[in-house]
Every structure is written in C-alpha cells, then in structure tokens.
Amino acid sequence: MIREELFNSATIEGMLAAPGIKWHRDPPDVIPLWLADPDFPIAPEIKRALINAVQDEDLLYSDDKAAREAMAAKIKRVNGLDIAADNVMITQGVIPGMWLAIQYACKPGDEVIVTDPMYFPFFIAVESTYTKPVYWPLEMEEGYKFDIEVLKEKITHRTKLIFVCNPHNPCGRVMTKEELKGIADVAVDRKIPVMVDELWEDIVFDDRKHITLASLNPEIADLTMTSWGFSKTYGVAGLQLGYLCATNKDMIEDLRKRARGVLRGASNLSKAAAPVMLDNTLQWWREGVMKHLYKIRSLCEKRLNEIPNVTYPKLEGTYLMFPKFDYKMTSDQLQEYMFKEAKLSFSTGTEFGSRGEGHLRMCIATSEAIINEVFDRMEKALAKLR
Numbered sequence: 001m002i003r004e005e006l007f008n009s010a011t012i013e014g015m016l017a018a019p020g021i022k023w024h025r026d027p028p029d030v031i032p033l034w035l036a037d038p039d040f041p042i043a044p045e046i047k048r049a050l051i052n053a054v055q056d057e058d059l060l061y062s063d064d065k066a067a068r069e070a071m072a073a074k075i076k077r078v079n080g081l082d083i084a085a086d087n088v089m090i091t092q093g094v095i096p097g098m099w100l101a102i103q104y105a106c107k108p109g110d111e112v113i114v115t116d117p118m119y120f121p122f123f124i125a126v127e128s129t130y131t132k133p134v135y136w137p138l139e140m141e142e143g144y145k146f147d148i149e150v151l152k153e154k155i156t157h158r159t160k161l162i163f164v165c166n167p168h169n170p171c172g173r174v175m176t177k178e179e180l181k182g183i184a185d186v187a188v189d190r191k192i193p194v195m196v197d198e199l200w201e202d203i204v205f206d207d208r209k210h211i212t213l214a215s216l217n218p219e220i221a222d223l224t225m226t227s228w229g230f231s232k233t234y235g236v237a238g239l240q241l242g243y244l245c246a247t248n249k250d251m252i253e254d255l256r257k258r259a260r261g262v263l264r265g266a267s268n269l270s271k272a273a274a275p276v277m278l279d280n281t282l283q284w285w286r287e288g289v290m291k292h293l294y295k296i297r298s299l300c301e302k303r304l305n306e307i308p309n310v311t312y313p314k315l316e317g318t319y320l321m322f323p324k325f326d327y328k329m330t331s332d333q334l335q336e337y338m339f340k341e342a343k344l345s346f347s348t349g350t351e352f353g354s355r356g357e358g359h360l361r362m363c364i365a366t367s368e369a370i371i372n373e374v375f376d377r378m379e380k381a382l383a384k385l386r
C-alpha cells in the first residue's frame with residue numbers, strides 16, 4: 001500500500017475485526033465517533049521497536065533514563081525549551097499530569113481555572129482533589145477566543161493553578177501567540193502555576209504554528225508544567241505513555257516526590273517505542289496524517305454546510321469537530337436520538353462543560369468512506385426532525 005493511502009484505508013469491517021474499545025463498546029451496526037482514537041494502522045517503525053523489545057526480553061525492572069533523554073532532545077528541538085533529561089518525568093499518559101499538577105499547586109478548597117468547554121478529565125482532576133473549578137467561558141460565537149480580560153476577572157487570591165489545553169479539545173482552537181502571552185502575563189503577574197496539555201501539538205492546520213507556552217520567556221517557564229504524549233498522532237493510546245516537563249528544578253523535583261510510589265512511569269515496552277516517535281524517524285507519518293486530515297476536514301465541512309441548523313467552529317487543531325445542532329433537543333437527547341435512529345455514537349457536548357449544550361463531539365480521524373457513511377446517516381436522521 002502506498003504510504004499516503006494508509007490513512008484512508010479504514011473500512012467498517014476492518015475496524016470491527018481489529019481490537020480497541022472504540023469500535024467494540026457499542027453494537028457492530030453503530031459507527032463510533034465518541035472516542036479520540038484514530039482509525040489508522042500502527043506505524044511499522046513503532047511495531048518493530050515493540051517487537052525488538054520483546055525479543056530482547058526487555059521486561060525486567062529498568063530505569064527510564066534513555067527514554068527521558070529522547071524526550072528532552074525532542075522538547076529542545078520541537079518545543080524550544082532548553083532542558084535536560086532530569087527536567088522530564090514519564091507519566092502513564094497525559095492524564096495523571098493533571099492530577100499531579102493540582103497536588104503540586106493546590107490544597108483542598110483552592111481554586112483552579114478551567115475553560116468551559118474543556119476536555120473532561122481536567123474537571124475530574126479538580127473534583128477528585130477537592131479543589132474548586134472556576135470556569136473561564138469560551139464562546140463559539142466569538143470563535144472560541146481566549147479572552148484574557150475574562151480570565152483576569154476569574155482570578156482571586158485563592159487561584160492556585162491555571163489549566164491550559166492547547167490545541168484545545170473540544171473547541172479545536174490553536175492558541176495564538178497573543179493569547180498565550182496574555183495567559184503568561186496573568187500567571188507571572190500573580191505568580192500562579194500553569195499546567196499545559198499539549199498532547200495535540202502535531203495536529204495543527206493551515207499556516208498556524210503550535211507554540212509552547214513555557215517557551216515564551218523564562219518567567220513563565222518557571223511557573224509551567226507541560227505535558228505531551230503519543231496517543232493522538234500515532235494511535236497508540238494503549239501504550240499509556242506521556243511525559244511532563246518543568247524547567248524549574250524545584251518544581252520537577254517536587255512533582256517527582258509526590259509521584260513516588262503512586263505513579264510508576266510507563267512500561268518497558270512503551271519506553272522502547274518512545275524514541276522513534278520522538279526523533280525524525282516518523283516525520284513521514286506526521287506529514288501523512290496531516291495530509292489526510294486536511295482532506296477529511298474539508299469533507300466534513302462540505303457535508304456539515306449542507307445540513308440545515310448546524311453550525312460548527314473552524315477546526316484549527318485536533319481531529320475533533322464540535323458542531324452545534326439547533327434541533328430543539330439537548331445534547332443528551334440528540335446523542336441518544338443519533339444512536340438509536342442513525343446508529344452513530346457521539347460524545348455529548350455537555351460532557352465538556354455547560355457551554356457544550358447543543359453540541360456533539362465527533363472524532364473525524366477515519367477514512368473518507370466512513371465519514372461519508374456517517375454524514376449520510378446523520379442527514380437522514382436529522383431530516384426526520386424537520
């Protein structure tokens with residue numbers, strides 16, 4: 001198969017024959033759009049690294065220095081932070097970093113800034129640590145812009161952490177340098193730590209550039225924890241591999257201490273696969289994914305534009321679209337209706353906060369054939385409501 005065709009190769013039958021919860025949670029006649037797993041195969045270089053690790057019997061207790069060194073080299077090269085392996089911590093995916101950041105910055109009752117909407121595990125991290133979420137609203141009608149004046153109004157003497165997700169799930173925004181600078185200025189001025197989730201850094205459209213918040217200046221770097229991972233670009237969520245970095249030595253040491261005995265990093269197999277995903281080996285993959293996603297994005301836009309009473313934010317980054325449906329139904333009702341009537345399973349918009357009302361979130365990282373089938377079903381089901 002030609003390399004580019006890899007990304008457009010998914011069929012319903014093929015996905016049902018493959019492992020993974022996305023295609024197996026619901027009955028087989030349902031097309032899943034709810035989970036942010038791509039319907040792409042696994043890069044041969046990643047498979048080879050995993051097979052080699054098994055053949056080398058790399059399954060004993062081991063350290064994580066080599067993987068952290070590869071991570072530090074990537075962070076220097078791609079994210080512009082001048083750091084060493086000691087500034088990096090391996091986490092079991094990106095999500096534990098959210099919990100760890102709260103442990104570092106907050107006591108129960110302290111306030112944490114989260115956007116509304118936002119990827120829901122940020123809310124779970126707040127809930128499970130008895131801290132208090134303070135919602136920074138983002139409005140679709142305003143292009144989901146990050147209004148720094150609104151952020152300033154939300155800060156109180158109890159604000160101890162700002163959560164940032166960039167590129168943003170589910171709004172599909174890629175923050176501008178001005179927006180990032182605005183957040184950095186507020187954080188530095190009030191000495192508030194920031195945790196940034198940059199998991200989607202590779203999935204950025206048009207002439208936008210992903211900018212790492214901590215790279216703006218040493219003052220904001222000193223206050224920032226940044227997390228990355230591999231699950232979205234390479235479809236390897238099952239490796240449960242992420243990494244967190246802080247240029248501030250005291251901060252990373254504190255984080256490491258808090259994690260000790262609770263978070264054990266990642267498995268040897270994940271660590272063995274990390275280097276090929278961090279250096280230039282898979283540049284062809286990253287380019288291929290984006291080339292395909294441009295096609296899928298414009299197909300989704302064309303099909304959404306043809307459906308009455310649907311609006312959607314322009315997708316600047318991620319492969320998650322977040323359309324809004326004006327069909328006099330709540331998100332929950334619409335999700336249920338689509339499931340029963342169209343055999344499509346979406347995430348409800350309100351999973352991502354109250355401003356997700358009326359929206360459904362859909363993962364579009366699949367083939368053109370599957371996306372066309374999705375919209376055929378969606379169109380037919382929505383026509384019955386008019």
Ligand SMILES: Cc1ncc(COP(=O)(O)O)c(C=O)c1O
Pocket residue numbers: 036092093094095096119165169197199200229230231232237240241242
């Ligand atoms: C913004 C964001 N952060 C974290 C995650 C979870 O990633 P992982 O499974 O690699 O921890 C996701 C998954 O979709 C996500 O969208």
